[in-house]
Amino acid sequence: MRKHITRLLAATLFSVASLAQASDFKEIRIATEAGYPPFEYIAPNGELQGFNIDIGNEICKRLEAKCVWIDQSFDSLIPGLQARKFDLANSTMTATDARRKVIDFSSPLYIVASRLVAHKDKPLEPTAESLKGLRVGVQQGTTMETYARKEWAPKGVQIIAYPSYTNAFTDLAAGRIDASFQEAPNAVNGFLDKPEGADFQLTGDTIKDSAILNEPIAIGLRKGNKKLKAAVDEAIQAMLTDDTIQQLSQKYFEPNTIEFPSGK
Known part of the structure; x- marks a missing residue:
């Protein structure tokens, strides 16, 4: 566009x-x-x-x-x-x-880009290979959940769905999940700009070839x-x-x- x-x-x-x-x-x-x-x-x-x-x-x-x-x-x-x-x-x-x-x-x-957030010592990519065996938080009913369950879950990535990203960010800060997957501005304003997000960052590329995420x-x-x-x-x-x-x-x-x- x-x-x-x-x-x-x-x-x-x-x-x-x-x-x-x-x-x-x-x-x-x-x-x-x-x-x-x-x-x-x-x-x-x-x-x-x-x-x-x-x-x-x-x-x-x-x-x-x-x-x-x-x-x-x-x-x-x-x-x-x-x-x-x-x-x-x-x-x-x-x-x-x-x-x-x-x-x-x-x-x-x-249109807004979707990105992963993870601890600064985890340079993760939004691929099943990079996330295999890890726990990724998403919000229930979102296109991020749809994409993650279709592309990552069948290949060994554990998808944890939350009623709100506020809950996902709480678990991410506490180490109960390894990454969260959401639209980038929400990650910045809802977590990374806050004290509890100081040790975390946007990580990996933006997914550009997905009909699910780029509508x-x-x-x-x-x-x-x-x-x-x-x-x-x-x-x-x-x-x-x-x-x-x-x-x-x-x-x-x-x-x-x-x-x-x-x-x-």
Whole structure:
């Protein structure tokens, strides 16, 4: 995906079409798993904050709707959508083919690299050969878990799934697992920048040839919710066109940490 964006036509369409639809949505319930900084997390004051929270709030603002945020475990997001407990799932969810069979997705938001974290004395690579006989922590229901169970587990790597990466980082610091596998910004903000992560580092290459890991992040919607999907897609398109999403990302990420779609 290219980072350079030229979408003036999309901006024009948004100003005419989306604003006309804004009154259709008085309240939008958005679920997230708030243990994944810097994407979504609970601040010391108890408020939900993060990159995806900012994106969701901006979408609600453009649709003139009230955002109601719901903190859910990641593996309950799809069942919750299907059960109509909320309208959107905005929680760094990769738009995989398997998930598209059961829910719809918005237009792509961004792509982020997945990396291993291990102790500085363990220069591990994200391969079955390097990880054989070791314990690798992942979060339940993530594409990292899917990839690890498909590519590594059959070849002797023990995959430990946690309800949150917070739990995985605790076990990593205590030596109960040998590595964790997650999106790089979460590893930095959620662990490596903290005192308990001082002896750990991102290790190994980024996996670039995996259809599982290199799909875009998007917002999940219930199947058939066409009106809301159209409105959210138009808002995202406009936010990419006017650089709103790119500017929001600068609060949370180093340059070139994530990539944005062309949006054409």
